[in-house]
Amino acid sequence: MAEVQSEAQRIGEVIRQARVLRRRSQKDVATELGYHQSKVSRLESGRGTQDITVLREVARVLDIPPDRLGLAPSPPTNPSTPETEDMRRRRLLTAGAAVLAVPATPLVPGHPELIQSLLPGPSPAFTEPVGDLPQLRMQTANARRLFCTCDYTALERTLPGLIGQLRRAAADNPGSSDLSGLLATAYQTSAGLLLKQSDLGNAWLAVGRAMAEAERSSDPVVLASSVRVHAHVLARDGHSAQAITLVRHTADQLTGSYDRRSPEYLAALGLLLLRGVTAASTGGDRSATEDFLAEARDVAHYVSLDRPDAWANFSPTNVTLHSISAMVVFGDAGIALDAARPLMRRHIPVPERRAALWVETARAYNQQGRLADGYQALRIAESCAAQDIRRPAVRELVADMAARDRRRTLPELHHFSRRLGVPA
Structure with missing residues (x-):
């Protein structure tokens, strides 16, 4: 406990020195962060330093290297160009x-078949025969099931063919609200998958197509x-x-x-x-x-x-899960864990939701500095949905947890980190 307190005080002192060096007041920094001045005061006194999200924002605002705050380095970003700035505007x-x-070209080169199916213009030449409306409904429902069960590999293989069939069917039946609705659902699912993969550029492409088809479906x-x-x-x-x-x-x-x-x-x-x-x-x-x-x-x-x-x-369970997630975002780790405990004993039928419960639990434990408990929560999440644990957002959480364990008192956490392909 003394070591945890000492580390928190060290981080608080780093934040204070960086702020003073830049001749900024606590109120000024708090305003830029979107918090009350008392939040910065608590951070500098060593309280609340377990919240990774807040620490990353502080590091950005005060230009502090992430490792000085016990964080893993932030992933590299592409330099800003006039083209990217124009895209943001x-x-x-x-x-x-x-x-x-809808952009005319893919923004990220990954998953080419899926991206090709999202592009405007003539539908790609798929060899599969186009099914009738009931068959297309069933195939679309299957794609949603793959998403909910976190079988992202199979989903990425399935979506291009499904979208190709739906686009050809819509071309043969112009004005069909049913087919527009199915296409919108397929594009929504594509956007969800791309967000899971942190491919924001192509998620914008997918959501543009989803919105257009949703309008047509009425x-x-x-x-x-x-x-x-x-x-x-x-x-x-x-x-x-x-x-x-x-x-x-x-x-x-x-x-x-x-x-x-x-x-x-x-x-x-x-x-x-x-x-x-x-x-x-x-x-x-x-x-x-x-x-x-x-x-x-x-x-x-x-x-x-x-x-x-x-x-x-x-369902009510899903509402509670989002409530827990919000508590974690606000740094209310103890309240979040109290809300999560009843769900831990309840059967949650959807694997994605089960995994979400344990990932958010791991985030809460990490905020409290309870790395061993956080690691166990992540292992349970992996047993619920192995592919969901390998998405970038969770890998970043694992990287931060491993970086906090400076003395490597949890070798199993570092082994888990390597197994997920998280950089040391």
Whole structure:
């Protein structure tokens, strides 16, 4: 315990010295971080230094090398160019629009078959015969199941062929709202997969196609689902305020008369509200986070879809999971763990949701400096969904945990880190 306290005090002193060296006040730094001055005061006194997200922001604002704060180095980013800056400006301008402009070329060279299927223009020449509408519905549902069970390898193989068939079927049946709805769902699933892989550039490409097809479908359920993915990409790209506005505007048009709505309608609305929770917590807006959670709980009184084969997974359990995630983002690790414990004893049918519970639990333990407990939580998450643990966001968590264990008192954590391919 003394070593943990000493390390926290060392980090606090590094932050204080960096701030003083730059002749900045606590209030000035807190304003840039989006916190109250007391937050910076607590950090400098060695309290709250377990929150990796906050420490990374402090490192950025005060230009402190991450290793000085016990963090793994940040992944390299591409240098800014006039082209990339122009792309960011265009994203901001279109953030509130119903349809995004789709780039003409892929932004990242990975997964070429999937990206090719997302590009505008003539549909790629796939050899598979085009199924009828019931078959296409079944294939689209199977793609959603692969996503929910975290079989991302199979999903990446499946999506290009599915999208190719749907695009050809839509070309043969112009104006079909059913096919537009299925295409929108396929594009939504593609965006979700690309976000899991931290491929933000191509996720924008996928969400643009999803929004366009959702508009053509004229189905409020499909549109709400596409807006949800759109908001997810916005928040991940650092535009939390725009994401909150987009969710709020769309949800306001869908709320009410819950007792007369279909389960699919309510699930789409509930998931949209939960995306608002994520965007608001990421943006540090506690008030909006609580508002979205309260509305999602209201919807959850009327619907519970919690199966890997469900079109959309929304239930009271999912609401609680997002509440836990928000608590972790705000640094309320103890409260998050208290909320997570009942779910640890409950069967959660969807592997992605089970893994999410244990990943967020690991984040909370890490905030408290309980690396051994965090490692065990990650191993449980791996047993729920092995491929989900290998996505970049989790690998970054593992890297930070390994960096904190400077004396290598947990060799199993470092072995786990190497097995995931996390740089030492």
